[in-house]
Amino acid sequence: MTTVMLAWVFFRAPDFETAYQFLSGLASWQTRQTSRAAIGAPLLAFAGGLLLMLGIDIPQAVTNNQTIMLRWPVLLRGLAYAALILILIVFRSEADVPFIYFQF
Amino acid sequence: MSRSSIFSSETLQLSGFRPYGTIVAFELLLVVDIFLARREMIWVFAQNSPIGIVHAMEGLVIKPTEQVSVLVLGNSRVRDAIIPAVLAEELGISRTNVLNISMTRGTPYDSLTIYRRNREKLAKTSLLIIGVEDFSQLRTNIPSERFRYFSSLAERCEHFYGEARASLIASYCWRTLDAYRSIRRLGKQILFRPNQRVSIGSDGRVIWRDNENAQYIDNSQEIAERIYGDRVLKYDSWALRELLDRCAEDGIPVLLYRPPLSTASGTASGAARSRHH
Numbered sequence: 001m002t003t004v005m006l007a008w009v010f011f012r013a014p015d016f017e018t019a020y021q022f023l024s025g026l027a028s029w030q031t032r033q034t035s036r037a038a039i040g041a042p043l044l045a046f047a048g049g050l051l052l053m054l055g056i057d058i059p060q061a062v063t064n065n066q067t068i069m070l071r072w073p074v075l076l077r078g079l080a081y082a083a084l085i086l087i088l089i090v091f092r093s094e095a096d097v098p099f100i101y102f103q104f
Numbered sequence: 105m106s107r108s109s110i111f112s113s114e115t116l117q118l119s120g121f122r123p124y125g126t127i128v129a130f131e132l133l134l135v136v137d138i139f140l141a142r143r144e145m146i147w148v149f150a151q152n153s154p155i156g157i158v159h160a161m162e163g164l165v166i167k168p169t170e171q172v173s174v175l176v177l178g179n180s181r182v183r184d185a186i187i188p189a190v191l192a193e194e195l196g197i198s199r200t201n202v203l204n205i206s207m208t209r210g211t212p213y214d215s216l217t218i219y220r221r222n223r224e225k226l227a228k229t230s231l232l233i234i235g236v237e238d239f240s241q242l243r244t245n246i247p248s249e250r251f252r253y254f255s256s257l258a259e260r261c262e263h264f265y266g267e268a269r270a271s272l273i274a275s276y277c278w279r280t281l282d283a284y285r286s287i288r289r290l291g292k293q294i295l296f297r298p299n300q301r302v303s304i305g306s307d308g309r310v311i312w313r314d315n316e317n318a319q320y321i322d323n324s325q326e327i328a329e330r331i332y333g334d335r336v337l338k339y340d341s342w343a344l345r346e347l348l349d350r351c352a353e354d355g356i357p358v359l360l361y362r363p364p365l366s367t368a369s370g371t372a373s374g375a376a377r378s379r380h381h
Contacts, residue, residue, distance in 0.1 A: 077124075078125045078126070078127070078129040079128070080125075081129035091288070092284065
């Protein structure tokens with residue numbers, strides 16, 4: 001999975017030089033940006049994504065039930081749905097981002 | 105073979121339709137909309153944001169000014185070009201009577217909005233100077249944050265088309281869609297506490313750089329087309345026309361002023377102007 005995610009860097013980067021810089025930054029755990037928000041925001045986004053993924057995966061794995069979320073209490077389910085919708089709205093981008101395979 | 109939620113319909117069989125979770129989610133979203141997105145506070149708490157700057161200017165500059173003789177509206181180029189003290193000296197009036205409330209990324213729509221909201225006070229001015237730029241009249245199909253906050257339903261329907269219009273109509277009912285940037289700013293403020301204030305000079309001019317939207321500066325048709333692609337519309341000065349109409353109703357003489365362009369972007373803008381005018 002890590003290999004696949006690293007390969008995405010080459011899909012996303014406009015050229016090999018940028019991809020190399022990005023990978024170097026990942027390897028050295030460094031960024032050119034220095035402000036607290038500039039460094040903290042991507043880390044928070046990463047942590048949020050991880051939390052979302054594990055929030056679905058762990059209950060499924062523990063109970064061996066793919067639809068365990070449907071048995072959550074109604075309030076928790078409602079809260080989860082509302083939170084997901086809000087995340088989609090608040091973190092949306094207005095910039096045009098073409099579907100990645102349209103670039104090939 | 106392992107069971108998979110993707111390839112096995114067996115695991116996805118649902119017993120009955122009970123959308124209670126969805127109903128709770130709807131109620132929660134309604135609470136967010138009413139108690140967050142529809143509150144002025146969420147839009148204006150950050151002074152250095154497109155709405156916050158308007159609010160700051162109204163509260164800290166327009167409101168305390170007793171009498172306005174000369175009013176200047178426009179963008180940052182106009183703000184920097186017209187120094188109230190110098191203009192007041194030239195005209196032989198008190199420097200406190202010249203108000204330059206031009207702001208970064210100020211468009212004719214923003215000038216119209218400020219005039220509309222403070223008409224009672226601003227309509228008493230003896231001269232209104234409006235900064236006009238070619239690129240201010242260039243309209244794209246992307247509503248600005250200020251338009252999202254200040255526009256009426258009629259304006260949303262009239263001045264945008266397609267997806268943008270549909271989105272604006274939807275967000276007129278569900279304000280959370282309009283307030284997403286403000287909610288994001290609130291999150292940043294809670295987590296990182298960045299400085300959200302602007303500097304207001306002794307002559308009332310507000311210094312602020314819109315770093316959030318720096319990539320959206322569309323200072324020529326050519327550049328705008330490169331950034332916005334087919335979402336570039338055309339030169340359209342409806343807001344300027346409307347502002348001029350209001351001034352005519354109020355009997356205010358208007359001077360349209362365009363600061364000279366001398367930079368590379370000015371050259372690009374000039375080239376675009378010669379093609380489109």
